[in-house]
Amino acid sequence: MMKDYGHISPLVSGDVVPEGIDLVIERDSPNALDRTLSDTSIGAGELSLSRHLSRLAQGDASFVGIPVFPSRSFRHRCFFVRHDSKLESLEQLQGKRIGCNEWPATGNKWSRAALRHAGVRIEDIRWSVGSIDGAPSSRPQGILPAHVQAVTDKALLSMLLAGELDALMCPVPPKGFYVEGSPVIRLLRNFRQAEMNYYRDTGIFPIFHIVGVRREVYQRGP
Template identity: 35%
Template sequence: MNPLALSIAVGDYDRTRPLASGAVRIDGVDPLMIFLTPEEIFFRAFRSQDFDVCELSLSSYCVKMANGDSPYVGMPAFLSRAFRHNGLYVRTDRIKTPQDLKGKKVGVPEYQITANVWARAMLEEDYGVKPSDIRWVRGGVSQPGRPERVAVSLPADIHIEDAPEGTTISSLLAAGEIDGFMAQKVPALGPGGHPHVGRLFADPAETAKDYFSRTGLFPIMHLLGVRRTLVDKHPWLPTALLKAFTAAKELAVGALTETGTNKATLPFIEQSLEQARALMGNDFWPYGVDANRKTLDAFLHHHHAQGLSKRRLSVDELFHPSTYETFKS
Protein backbone atom coordinates (compact mmCIF):
# COMPACT_ATOMS: atom_id res chain seq x y z
CA MET A 1 0.00 0.00 0.00
CA ASN A 2 1.33 3.43 -0.92
CA PRO A 3 1.70 5.91 1.93
CA LEU A 4 -1.15 8.35 2.35
CA ALA A 5 -0.09 11.81 1.12
CA LEU A 6 -1.25 14.44 3.62
CA SER A 7 -0.73 18.17 4.07
CA ILE A 8 0.13 18.94 7.71
CA ALA A 9 0.13 22.58 8.81
CA VAL A 10 1.60 23.40 12.22
CA GLY A 11 3.71 26.01 13.92
CA ASP A 12 7.49 25.83 13.66
CA TYR A 13 8.24 24.43 17.12
CA ASP A 14 10.95 22.21 18.55
CA ARG A 15 8.15 19.69 19.18
CA THR A 16 7.12 19.59 15.50
CA ARG A 17 10.46 19.89 13.69
CA PRO A 18 11.36 16.18 14.07
CA LEU A 19 8.39 15.40 11.80
CA ALA A 20 9.71 17.73 9.11
CA SER A 21 13.31 16.52 9.38
CA GLY A 22 12.31 12.86 9.16
CA ALA A 23 13.65 12.08 12.63
CA VAL A 24 10.10 10.89 13.41
CA ARG A 25 8.00 9.12 10.81
CA ILE A 26 4.21 8.90 10.72
CA ASP A 27 3.14 5.31 10.11
CA GLY A 28 1.53 4.96 6.68
CA VAL A 29 1.79 8.66 5.84
CA ASP A 30 3.83 10.70 3.37
CA PRO A 31 3.60 14.16 4.97
CA LEU A 32 3.88 17.53 3.31
CA MET A 33 4.87 19.58 6.35
CA ILE A 34 3.84 23.24 6.16
CA PHE A 35 5.11 25.61 8.85
CA LEU A 36 2.84 28.66 9.22
CA THR A 37 1.82 31.03 12.00
CA PRO A 38 -1.07 29.68 14.08
CA GLU A 39 -3.24 32.66 13.13
CA GLU A 40 -2.97 31.84 9.42
CA ILE A 41 -3.52 28.13 10.03
CA PHE A 42 -6.66 28.73 12.07
CA PHE A 43 -8.11 31.24 9.62
CA ARG A 44 -7.60 28.93 6.64
CA ALA A 45 -8.66 25.79 8.50
CA PHE A 46 -11.97 27.13 9.74
CA ARG A 47 -12.79 29.26 6.70
CA SER A 48 -11.83 26.90 3.85
CA GLN A 49 -10.46 23.65 5.35
CA ASP A 50 -7.17 24.03 3.47
CA PHE A 51 -5.25 21.29 5.31
CA ASP A 52 -5.62 17.56 5.88
CA VAL A 53 -4.07 17.77 9.34
CA CYS A 54 -3.40 20.96 11.23
CA GLU A 55 -2.96 22.77 14.50
CA LEU A 56 -6.28 24.10 15.79
CA SER A 57 -7.35 26.75 18.27
CA LEU A 58 -8.96 24.94 21.20
CA SER A 59 -11.61 27.65 21.54
CA SER A 60 -12.54 27.79 17.85
CA TYR A 61 -12.68 24.00 17.74
CA CYS A 62 -15.03 23.95 20.73
CA VAL A 63 -17.30 26.56 19.11
CA LYS A 64 -17.58 24.36 16.02
CA MET A 65 -18.04 21.17 18.04
CA ALA A 66 -20.84 22.69 20.09
CA ASN A 67 -22.51 23.80 16.86
CA GLY A 68 -22.10 20.29 15.40
CA ASP A 69 -20.26 21.49 12.30
CA SER A 70 -16.53 20.95 12.93
CA PRO A 71 -14.76 19.77 9.75
CA TYR A 72 -11.91 18.41 11.89
CA VAL A 73 -11.64 15.67 14.52
CA GLY A 74 -9.44 16.42 17.52
CA MET A 75 -6.40 14.55 18.77
CA PRO A 76 -4.90 15.17 22.25
CA ALA A 77 -1.55 16.44 21.01
CA PHE A 78 -1.41 19.90 22.58
CA LEU A 79 1.03 21.80 20.42
CA SER A 80 0.73 25.06 22.30
CA ARG A 81 0.27 25.75 26.00
CA ALA A 82 0.90 28.96 27.90
CA PHE A 83 0.09 30.81 31.07
CA ARG A 84 -1.60 34.02 29.95
CA HIS A 85 -0.73 36.33 32.82
CA ASN A 86 1.89 37.91 30.53
CA GLY A 87 -0.69 38.78 27.84
CA LEU A 88 -2.46 41.51 29.82
CA TYR A 89 -1.26 45.07 29.18
CA VAL A 90 -2.75 48.23 30.66
CA ARG A 91 -2.44 51.96 30.80
CA THR A 92 -0.29 52.09 33.91
CA ASP A 93 -1.32 55.69 34.53
CA ARG A 94 -4.87 54.44 35.18
CA ILE A 95 -4.81 50.74 36.02
CA LYS A 96 -2.89 49.52 39.07
CA THR A 97 -4.71 46.30 39.99
CA PRO A 98 -6.88 43.78 38.13
CA GLN A 99 -9.95 45.14 39.94
CA ASP A 100 -9.31 48.54 38.33
CA LEU A 101 -10.40 47.01 35.00
CA LYS A 102 -14.05 47.05 36.10
CA GLY A 103 -15.96 49.46 33.89
CA LYS A 104 -12.94 50.04 31.66
CA LYS A 105 -12.31 49.40 27.95
CA VAL A 106 -10.08 46.44 27.04
CA GLY A 107 -9.02 45.62 23.49
CA VAL A 108 -9.00 42.08 22.07
CA PRO A 109 -8.08 40.83 18.59
CA GLU A 110 -10.95 38.33 18.79
CA TYR A 111 -13.22 37.73 21.76
CA GLN A 112 -13.25 33.95 21.35
CA ILE A 113 -9.54 33.15 21.04
CA THR A 114 -8.29 30.57 23.52
CA ALA A 115 -5.79 32.85 25.26
CA ASN A 116 -8.56 35.28 26.12
CA VAL A 117 -10.88 32.55 27.44
CA TRP A 118 -8.19 31.56 29.93
CA ALA A 119 -7.33 35.18 30.80
CA ARG A 120 -10.97 36.09 31.47
CA ALA A 121 -11.40 32.95 33.58
CA MET A 122 -8.36 33.88 35.66
CA LEU A 123 -9.55 37.47 36.15
CA GLU A 124 -12.96 36.28 37.31
CA GLU A 125 -11.88 33.44 39.60
CA ASP A 126 -8.84 35.08 41.17
CA TYR A 127 -9.77 38.78 41.17
CA GLY A 128 -13.57 38.95 40.93
CA VAL A 129 -13.55 40.72 37.54
CA LYS A 130 -16.31 39.21 35.40
CA PRO A 131 -16.40 39.47 31.58
CA SER A 132 -19.53 41.61 31.90
CA ASP A 133 -17.61 44.09 34.07
CA ILE A 134 -15.45 45.14 31.10
CA ARG A 135 -16.27 47.00 27.89
CA TRP A 136 -14.57 45.05 25.09
CA VAL A 137 -13.15 46.58 21.92
CA ARG A 138 -12.34 44.21 19.06
CA GLY A 139 -9.65 44.93 16.45
CA GLY A 140 -6.39 43.74 14.95
CA VAL A 141 -3.23 43.91 17.06
CA SER A 142 -1.11 45.53 14.34
CA GLN A 143 -3.45 45.58 11.31
CA PRO A 144 -6.96 47.05 11.23
CA GLY A 145 -10.07 45.07 10.41
CA ARG A 146 -9.49 41.65 11.94
CA PRO A 147 -12.75 39.62 12.11
CA GLU A 148 -13.70 36.74 14.40
CA ARG A 149 -12.57 33.59 12.57
CA VAL A 150 -15.66 31.71 13.72
CA ALA A 151 -19.06 33.27 14.37
CA VAL A 152 -20.09 33.57 18.02
CA SER A 153 -23.27 34.80 19.68
CA LEU A 154 -22.39 36.40 23.01
CA PRO A 155 -24.57 36.85 26.12
CA ALA A 156 -26.62 40.04 26.34
CA ASP A 157 -24.55 41.38 29.25
CA ILE A 158 -21.31 41.36 27.23
CA HIS A 159 -20.53 44.82 25.88
CA ILE A 160 -18.38 44.59 22.74
CA GLU A 161 -17.74 46.99 19.90
CA ASP A 162 -15.45 47.08 16.89
CA ALA A 163 -12.42 49.35 16.91
CA PRO A 164 -12.94 52.48 14.80
CA GLU A 165 -12.18 51.91 11.13
CA GLY A 166 -8.49 52.12 10.32
CA THR A 167 -7.33 51.68 13.93
CA THR A 168 -5.76 48.81 15.86
CA ILE A 169 -6.07 47.91 19.50
CA SER A 170 -2.36 48.68 19.88
CA SER A 171 -2.81 52.22 18.56
CA LEU A 172 -5.90 52.74 20.72
CA LEU A 173 -3.95 51.66 23.80
CA ALA A 174 -1.08 54.00 22.98
CA ALA A 175 -3.50 56.88 22.40
CA GLY A 176 -5.34 56.21 25.65
CA GLU A 177 -8.61 55.42 23.88
CA ILE A 178 -8.74 52.08 25.70
CA ASP A 179 -7.46 51.13 29.14
CA GLY A 180 -6.18 47.60 28.58
CA PHE A 181 -5.13 45.01 26.04
CA MET A 182 -5.69 41.24 26.18
CA ALA A 183 -4.04 39.09 23.52
CA GLN A 184 -1.58 36.30 22.88
CA LYS A 185 0.87 38.87 21.47
CA VAL A 186 2.46 42.00 22.83
CA PRO A 187 0.95 45.30 21.66
CA ALA A 188 2.64 46.88 18.64
CA LEU A 189 3.91 50.09 20.26
CA GLY A 190 7.05 50.68 18.23
CA PRO A 191 10.68 50.92 19.40
CA GLY A 192 10.97 51.76 23.06
CA GLY A 193 7.35 51.00 23.82
CA HIS A 194 5.19 53.61 25.55
CA PRO A 195 5.85 55.31 28.91
CA HIS A 196 2.32 54.62 30.18
CA VAL A 197 1.79 51.08 28.84
CA GLY A 198 2.97 48.04 30.75
CA ARG A 199 1.97 44.61 31.96
CA LEU A 200 -0.89 44.29 34.42
CA PHE A 201 1.21 41.87 36.47
CA ALA A 202 4.68 43.16 37.29
CA ASP A 203 6.11 39.62 37.46
CA PRO A 204 3.83 37.46 35.29
CA ALA A 205 6.04 34.38 35.62
CA GLU A 206 5.80 34.33 39.41
CA THR A 207 2.08 35.07 39.23
CA ALA A 208 1.66 32.13 36.84
CA LYS A 209 3.64 29.81 39.10
CA ASP A 210 1.37 30.71 42.00
CA TYR A 211 -1.65 30.07 39.76
CA PHE A 212 -0.36 26.61 38.86
CA SER A 213 0.47 25.80 42.49
CA ARG A 214 -3.12 26.63 43.47
CA THR A 215 -5.00 25.16 40.52
CA GLY A 216 -2.78 22.53 38.90
CA LEU A 217 -3.76 23.99 35.50
CA PHE A 218 -1.27 24.52 32.67
CA PRO A 219 -3.55 26.16 30.08
CA ILE A 220 -3.94 24.39 26.75
CA MET A 221 -4.05 26.66 23.70
CA HIS A 222 -3.94 24.43 20.62
CA LEU A 223 -4.66 20.81 19.71
CA LEU A 224 -4.13 18.76 16.58
CA GLY A 225 -6.97 18.16 14.14
CA VAL A 226 -7.46 15.82 11.18
CA ARG A 227 -10.04 16.29 8.47
CA ARG A 228 -13.19 14.36 9.44
CA THR A 229 -13.67 12.88 5.96
CA LEU A 230 -10.17 11.39 6.12
CA VAL A 231 -10.84 9.74 9.47
CA ASP A 232 -14.03 8.19 8.12
CA LYS A 233 -12.02 6.67 5.28
CA HIS A 234 -8.85 5.81 7.26
CA PRO A 235 -9.81 5.07 10.90
CA TRP A 236 -6.18 4.13 11.72
CA LEU A 237 -4.99 7.67 11.02
CA PRO A 238 -5.63 9.45 14.38
CA THR A 239 -3.63 6.84 16.30
CA ALA A 240 -0.74 7.07 13.84
CA LEU A 241 -0.68 10.86 14.07
CA LEU A 242 -0.84 10.97 17.87
CA LYS A 243 1.94 8.39 18.13
CA ALA A 244 4.22 10.43 15.86
CA PHE A 245 3.47 13.84 17.39
CA THR A 246 4.04 12.41 20.87
CA ALA A 247 7.40 10.97 19.80
CA ALA A 248 8.41 14.33 18.29
CA LYS A 249 7.53 16.14 21.51
CA GLU A 250 9.52 13.67 23.57
CA LEU A 251 12.57 14.23 21.35
CA ALA A 252 12.23 17.99 21.88
CA VAL A 253 12.02 17.66 25.66
CA GLY A 254 14.95 15.24 25.64
CA ALA A 255 17.05 17.79 23.74
CA LEU A 256 16.54 20.31 26.56
CA THR A 257 18.46 18.02 28.90
CA GLU A 258 21.54 18.01 26.66
CA THR A 259 23.15 20.92 28.43
CA GLY A 260 26.69 20.28 27.25
CA THR A 261 25.73 22.15 24.09
CA ASN A 262 22.36 23.83 24.45
CA LYS A 263 19.89 23.08 21.65
CA ALA A 264 18.10 26.41 22.23
CA THR A 265 19.75 29.80 21.88
CA LEU A 266 18.98 30.89 25.43
CA PRO A 267 21.07 30.90 28.62
CA PHE A 268 19.96 29.16 31.82
CA ILE A 269 18.01 26.45 29.98
CA GLU A 270 19.02 23.81 32.52
CA GLN A 271 17.83 25.93 35.47
CA SER A 272 14.50 26.65 33.77
CA LEU A 273 14.03 22.94 33.09
CA GLU A 274 14.82 22.06 36.72
CA GLN A 275 12.36 24.69 37.98
CA ALA A 276 9.60 23.51 35.63
CA ARG A 277 10.02 19.90 36.75
CA ALA A 278 10.14 20.84 40.42
CA LEU A 279 6.86 22.74 40.09
CA MET A 280 5.01 20.67 37.46
CA GLY A 281 6.58 17.23 37.45
CA ASN A 282 8.80 15.45 34.94
CA ASP A 283 6.08 15.34 32.27
CA PHE A 284 5.30 19.05 32.40
CA TRP A 285 3.87 19.18 28.86
CA PRO A 286 1.70 16.05 28.70
CA TYR A 287 -0.23 14.82 25.67
CA GLY A 288 -3.20 12.48 25.95
CA VAL A 289 -6.70 12.86 27.37
CA ASP A 290 -6.40 11.47 30.90
CA ALA A 291 -3.34 13.54 31.86
CA ASN A 292 -5.16 16.69 30.75
CA ARG A 293 -8.74 15.97 31.76
CA LYS A 294 -8.80 18.47 34.64
CA THR A 295 -7.39 21.27 32.48
CA LEU A 296 -9.73 20.49 29.59
CA ASP A 297 -12.77 20.30 31.85
CA ALA A 298 -11.93 23.67 33.39
CA PHE A 299 -11.61 25.21 29.94
CA LEU A 300 -14.92 23.74 28.76
CA HIS A 301 -16.64 25.12 31.86
CA HIS A 302 -15.40 28.64 31.22
CA HIS A 303 -15.92 28.44 27.45
CA HIS A 304 -19.60 27.70 28.00
CA ALA A 305 -19.97 30.15 30.91
CA GLN A 306 -18.54 32.91 28.71
CA GLY A 307 -21.19 32.19 26.08
CA LEU A 308 -18.83 30.84 23.43
CA SER A 309 -20.15 27.27 23.23
CA LYS A 310 -23.91 27.06 23.04
CA ARG A 311 -23.91 23.88 25.13
CA ARG A 312 -21.56 22.52 27.77
CA LEU A 313 -19.23 20.12 25.97
CA SER A 314 -17.68 17.13 27.70
CA VAL A 315 -14.01 16.26 27.42
CA ASP A 316 -14.81 12.95 25.78
CA GLU A 317 -16.58 14.65 22.87
CA LEU A 318 -13.44 16.41 21.72
CA PHE A 319 -11.20 13.56 20.60
CA HIS A 320 -11.31 10.57 18.32
CA PRO A 321 -11.97 7.42 20.40
CA SER A 322 -8.86 5.65 19.13
CA THR A 323 -6.59 8.26 20.75
CA TYR A 324 -7.52 7.40 24.33
CA GLU A 325 -5.19 4.43 24.58
CA THR A 326 -1.75 3.92 23.09
CA PHE A 327 0.33 0.79 22.61
CA LYS A 328 2.86 -0.04 25.33
CA SER A 329 5.52 -2.68 24.91
Protein backbone atom coordinates in the same frame (compact mmCIF):
# COMPACT_ATOMS: atom_id res chain seq x y z
CA MET B 1 -0.71 21.39 8.36
CA MET B 2 0.98 23.15 11.27
CA LYS B 3 2.44 26.48 12.18
CA ASP B 4 6.22 26.63 12.02
CA TYR B 5 6.97 25.71 15.63
CA GLY B 6 10.46 24.83 16.76
CA HIS B 7 9.16 21.94 18.83
CA ILE B 8 7.90 20.06 15.75
CA SER B 9 11.25 20.34 13.93
CA PRO B 10 12.31 16.76 14.82
CA LEU B 11 9.19 15.45 13.06
CA VAL B 12 9.75 17.69 10.05
CA SER B 13 13.43 16.77 9.73
CA GLY B 14 12.80 13.05 10.15
CA ASP B 15 14.86 12.77 13.33
CA VAL B 16 11.67 11.46 14.94
CA VAL B 17 9.64 8.99 12.86
CA PRO B 18 6.17 7.98 14.07
CA GLU B 19 5.39 4.27 13.81
CA GLY B 20 2.71 3.15 11.39
CA ILE B 21 2.07 6.59 9.90
CA ASP B 22 3.22 8.00 6.57
CA LEU B 23 3.52 11.54 7.92
CA VAL B 24 4.24 14.61 5.82
CA ILE B 25 4.09 17.91 7.70
CA GLU B 26 3.41 21.14 5.84
CA ARG B 27 4.16 24.36 7.70
CA ASP B 28 2.40 27.65 7.09
CA SER B 29 2.49 29.94 10.10
CA PRO B 30 0.17 32.72 8.87
CA ASN B 31 -2.51 30.45 7.42
CA ALA B 32 -2.15 27.02 9.03
CA LEU B 33 -5.41 27.04 10.97
CA ASP B 34 -7.48 28.26 8.03
CA ARG B 35 -5.85 25.86 5.57
CA THR B 36 -6.50 22.88 7.83
CA LEU B 37 -10.21 23.61 7.45
CA SER B 38 -10.36 24.72 3.82
CA ASP B 39 -7.82 22.48 2.04
CA THR B 40 -9.41 19.05 1.67
CA SER B 41 -6.06 17.53 0.65
CA ILE B 42 -4.90 18.00 4.24
CA GLY B 43 -5.84 14.98 6.34
CA ALA B 44 -5.01 16.49 9.71
CA GLY B 45 -3.76 19.74 11.09
CA GLU B 46 -3.76 22.43 13.70
CA LEU B 47 -7.09 23.78 14.94
CA SER B 48 -8.17 26.47 17.37
CA LEU B 49 -9.67 24.65 20.36
CA SER B 50 -12.34 27.31 20.81
CA ARG B 51 -13.44 27.29 17.18
CA HIS B 52 -13.37 23.49 17.08
CA LEU B 53 -15.74 23.32 20.05
CA SER B 54 -17.96 25.97 18.46
CA ARG B 55 -18.22 23.96 15.26
CA LEU B 56 -19.11 20.82 17.23
CA ALA B 57 -21.82 22.75 19.08
CA GLN B 58 -23.23 23.82 15.70
CA GLY B 59 -23.34 20.22 14.48
CA ASP B 60 -20.16 20.27 12.38
CA ALA B 61 -18.27 17.09 13.29
CA SER B 62 -16.05 16.99 10.19
CA PHE B 63 -12.92 16.94 12.36
CA VAL B 64 -11.99 14.69 15.27
CA GLY B 65 -9.86 16.42 17.87
CA ILE B 66 -7.00 14.38 19.31
CA PRO B 67 -5.01 15.16 22.48
CA VAL B 68 -2.01 16.72 20.76
CA PHE B 69 -1.45 20.34 21.72
CA PRO B 70 0.94 22.29 19.47
CA SER B 71 0.19 25.58 21.23
CA ARG B 72 -0.41 26.20 24.91
CA SER B 73 0.65 28.95 27.27
CA PHE B 74 -0.39 30.95 30.30
CA ARG B 75 -2.10 34.28 29.69
CA HIS B 76 -1.31 36.49 32.64
CA ARG B 77 1.47 38.02 30.52
CA CYS B 78 -1.11 39.21 27.96
CA PHE B 79 -2.49 42.25 29.81
CA PHE B 80 -1.00 45.67 29.03
CA VAL B 81 -1.46 49.18 30.44
CA ARG B 82 0.02 52.64 29.95
CA HIS B 83 3.38 53.18 31.62
CA ASP B 84 1.84 55.74 33.99
CA SER B 85 -1.10 53.52 34.97
CA LYS B 86 -1.68 52.77 38.65
CA LEU B 87 -3.18 49.40 37.73
CA GLU B 88 -0.97 46.45 38.58
CA SER B 89 -3.23 43.47 39.31
CA LEU B 90 -6.03 41.56 37.61
CA GLU B 91 -8.34 42.37 40.51
CA GLN B 92 -8.02 46.08 39.71
CA LEU B 93 -9.55 45.51 36.27
CA GLN B 94 -13.01 45.07 37.79
CA GLY B 95 -15.35 47.48 35.99
CA LYS B 96 -12.57 48.88 33.77
CA ARG B 97 -12.39 49.42 29.99
CA ILE B 98 -10.42 46.71 28.21
CA GLY B 99 -9.62 46.30 24.52
CA CYS B 100 -8.94 42.90 22.96
CA ASN B 101 -8.16 41.71 19.44
CA GLU B 102 -10.75 38.92 19.21
CA TRP B 103 -13.65 37.84 21.38
CA PRO B 104 -14.01 34.14 20.43
CA ALA B 105 -10.25 33.39 20.29
CA THR B 106 -9.14 30.53 22.54
CA GLY B 107 -6.34 32.54 24.11
CA ASN B 108 -8.67 35.37 25.05
CA LYS B 109 -11.06 32.87 26.60
CA TRP B 110 -8.21 31.74 28.84
CA SER B 111 -7.41 35.38 29.63
CA ARG B 112 -11.00 35.87 30.73
CA ALA B 113 -10.70 32.69 32.80
CA ALA B 114 -7.69 34.24 34.55
CA LEU B 115 -9.80 37.31 35.30
CA ARG B 116 -12.59 35.16 36.72
CA HIS B 117 -10.07 33.30 38.86
CA ALA B 118 -9.04 36.69 40.25
CA GLY B 119 -12.67 37.43 41.13
CA VAL B 120 -13.35 39.83 38.25
CA ARG B 121 -16.85 39.77 36.74
CA ILE B 122 -16.43 39.65 32.97
CA GLU B 123 -19.84 41.22 32.35
CA ASP B 124 -18.91 44.26 34.47
CA ILE B 125 -15.98 45.14 32.21
CA ARG B 126 -16.57 47.52 29.29
CA TRP B 127 -15.04 45.59 26.41
CA SER B 128 -13.90 46.90 23.03
CA VAL B 129 -12.95 44.43 20.29
CA GLY B 130 -10.93 45.41 17.25
CA SER B 131 -7.46 45.75 15.79
CA ILE B 132 -4.74 46.39 18.35
CA ASP B 133 -2.48 48.40 16.03
CA GLY B 134 -4.92 49.29 13.25
CA ALA B 135 -4.02 46.48 10.85
CA PRO B 136 -7.06 44.99 9.10
CA SER B 137 -8.27 41.56 10.20
CA SER B 138 -10.43 39.10 8.28
CA ARG B 139 -11.22 36.92 11.28
CA PRO B 140 -14.93 36.90 12.16
CA GLN B 141 -15.79 38.07 15.66
CA GLY B 142 -19.04 36.12 15.83
CA ILE B 143 -22.00 37.42 17.79
CA LEU B 144 -20.70 39.73 20.50
CA PRO B 145 -22.29 39.84 23.97
CA ALA B 146 -24.23 42.95 24.96
CA HIS B 147 -21.35 44.29 27.07
CA VAL B 148 -18.88 44.09 24.15
CA GLN B 149 -18.60 46.72 21.41
CA ALA B 150 -16.84 46.35 18.07
CA VAL B 151 -14.37 49.11 17.20
CA THR B 152 -13.66 49.53 13.49
CA ASP B 153 -12.53 53.14 13.10
CA LYS B 154 -9.41 53.27 15.27
CA ALA B 155 -6.65 51.14 16.75
CA LEU B 156 -7.15 49.91 20.30
CA LEU B 157 -3.56 50.85 21.11
CA SER B 158 -4.30 54.47 20.25
CA MET B 159 -7.38 54.31 22.48
CA LEU B 160 -5.24 53.05 25.35
CA LEU B 161 -2.69 55.82 24.90
CA ALA B 162 -5.48 58.42 24.66
CA GLY B 163 -7.01 57.25 27.93
CA GLU B 164 -10.11 55.78 26.27
CA LEU B 165 -9.17 52.31 27.49
CA ASP B 166 -7.61 51.23 30.77
CA ALA B 167 -5.91 48.07 29.49
CA LEU B 168 -5.33 45.84 26.48
CA MET B 169 -5.67 42.07 26.43
CA CYS B 170 -3.84 40.59 23.44
CA PRO B 171 -1.68 37.54 22.61
CA VAL B 172 1.47 39.47 21.71
CA PRO B 173 2.76 42.80 23.04
CA PRO B 174 1.48 45.88 21.21
CA LYS B 175 3.64 47.66 18.66
CA GLY B 176 6.51 49.54 20.30
CA PHE B 177 6.38 47.53 23.52
CA TYR B 178 10.04 46.54 23.31
CA VAL B 179 11.27 50.02 22.42
CA GLU B 180 13.17 51.80 25.18
CA GLY B 181 10.84 54.19 26.98
CA SER B 182 7.74 52.45 25.61
CA PRO B 183 4.46 54.03 26.73
CA VAL B 184 3.04 50.53 27.27
CA ILE B 185 3.99 48.06 30.01
CA ARG B 186 2.63 44.77 31.29
CA LEU B 187 -0.12 45.01 33.88
CA LEU B 188 1.51 42.27 35.96
CA ARG B 189 5.11 43.22 36.56
CA ASN B 190 5.87 39.69 37.83
CA PHE B 191 3.61 37.76 35.48
CA ARG B 192 5.67 34.58 35.77
CA GLN B 193 4.93 34.33 39.48
CA ALA B 194 1.24 35.01 38.78
CA GLU B 195 1.20 32.20 36.22
CA MET B 196 2.89 29.78 38.60
CA ASN B 197 0.35 30.68 41.27
CA TYR B 198 -2.49 30.09 38.79
CA TYR B 199 -1.14 26.65 37.92
CA ARG B 200 -0.68 25.82 41.60
CA ASP B 201 -4.26 26.86 42.36
CA THR B 202 -6.01 25.31 39.34
CA GLY B 203 -3.73 22.65 37.84
CA ILE B 204 -4.48 24.19 34.43
CA PHE B 205 -1.89 24.71 31.69
CA PRO B 206 -4.08 26.44 29.07
CA ILE B 207 -4.49 24.73 25.70
CA PHE B 208 -4.86 26.98 22.64
CA HIS B 209 -4.58 24.67 19.65
CA ILE B 210 -5.20 20.98 19.11
CA VAL B 211 -4.60 18.64 16.20
CA GLY B 212 -7.76 17.74 14.29
CA VAL B 213 -8.08 14.76 11.96
CA ARG B 214 -10.60 14.82 9.14
CA ARG B 215 -13.33 12.38 10.14
CA GLU B 216 -13.03 10.27 6.99
CA VAL B 217 -9.27 9.89 7.61
CA TYR B 218 -9.86 9.07 11.26
CA GLN B 219 -12.47 6.43 10.39
CA ARG B 220 -10.08 4.74 7.94
CA GLY B 221 -7.44 4.29 10.60
CA PRO B 222 -8.27 5.38 14.15
